[in-house]
Amino acid sequence: MTDNGMDDFRIDGGLATVPITDSDVTSYISSLTRERSAVLRRLEKEAQEEAIPIIQLAGASLLRLLCALHRPRRILEIGTAIGYSAIHLAEAAREARIVTIEIDEARAARAEVNFREASVAERIELIRGDALDHLPGLRESFDMIFIDAAKGKYAQFLGEACRLCRSGGLIVTDNVLFHGLAAQPPDEVERRHRSTVRRIREYNELLRCHPELDTTFLAVGDGMAISIKR
Numbered sequence: 512m513t514d515n516g517m518d519d520f521r522i523d524g525g526l527a528t529v530p531i532t533d534s535d536v537t538s539y540i541s542s543l544t545r546e547r548s549a550v551l552r553r554l555e556k557e558a559q560e561e562a563i564p565i566i567q568l569a570g571a572s573l574l575r576l577l578c579a580l581h582r583p584r585r586i587l588e589i590g591t592a593i594g595y596s597a598i599h600l601a602e603a604a605r606e607a608r609i610v611t612i613e614i615d616e617a618r619a620a621r622a623e624v625n626f627r628e629a630s631v632a633e634r635i636e637l638i639r640g641d642a643l644d645h646l647p648g649l650r651e652s653f654d655m656i657f658i659d660a661a662k663g664k665y666a667q668f669l670g671e672a673c674r675l676c677r678s679g680g681l682i683v684t685d686n687v688l689f690h691g692l693a694a695q696p697p698d699e700v701e702r703r704h705r706s707t708v709r710r711i712r713e714y715n716e717l718l719r720c721h722p723e724l725d726t727t728f729l730a731v732g733d734g735m736a737i738s739i740k741r
Contacts, residue, residue: 531691531730541568548602550629554595563618565595566659566685570732574657574683577737578603581681583654588612589642589668590660594622594629600657601631609635610649612642612660646671653677659685662707665714673723676740682724687715688734 547555558565566574574596583604588597591613600609613619619639626632638645642660646668656672658665665684672682687693689711692700697709715736718726724738 531688531732531734537569544568544572548598548629550625551595551598554593554598554625557593558595563593565592566599567732570685570735571596571599573729573731573735574599575603577655577681577683578607581655583607583681585651585653585655586610587649587653587656587672587675589646589656589658589672591622591637592618592659594625596657596659597622597635598625598629598631601626601629601634604655607634607654610638610653611635612638612640612645614639614641643667643671646675649675651675653680655681655683657683657685662686662689662714663710665710666717669714669717669721673721673740678740680740682738682740684714684718684736684738686733687711687718687728687736688730690733693734 554565555568557563578600584607586600586604586607586609588600588609588611591597591611597609597611601607611622613622616639619637623632623637626635626637643664653675654677656676658668658672660668669682676682689708692704692708693711693715695708697705697712700708715728718724718736718738721738723741725741726736726738729735729737
């Protein structure tokens, strides 16, 4: 697992993009999405060809909507990968400064190149390394925090996110349905995915009962949780 967002979940040698809703509905909704920049379209193609985990298009659209509604000025992203979601955030929140953390050095280097090509590099600070090593050192508060990293660490990320998120701020988590497998009892899931499914379900329950958060779970993309800090 890396801080880029997904465990290795592969079908026929490629990264699975199994829709959690009807595939025809998903395709139709995607066709209604506004045209993306050339950089984002290129990253979508590269991610598909190289099995790089990035947020699904419906999830990215939701992030952009949240930015338009919430108008964050300071955004923290846990899990950069090649910079796809950070560019969406930067385009949607044009006055925001973004801090993003990535553990994979090669992907971090690619992300920096992509930020420059998208003309958003001056507003994005990329931190290289394990997020759990760097989050405790952050002292500023954030208006919006996006968690899209190693799911086995989600609960630990959440603890830091709650500390860093201002009251009234948003914490958004991707992959909370994990290709729909999180809706199944862990013992009924293929053995190699049981640990991940168990942790996702535990994390979702943590969100549901968290004393500082009000959370809504949405079947968008690979499942997204939108939490507001009280």
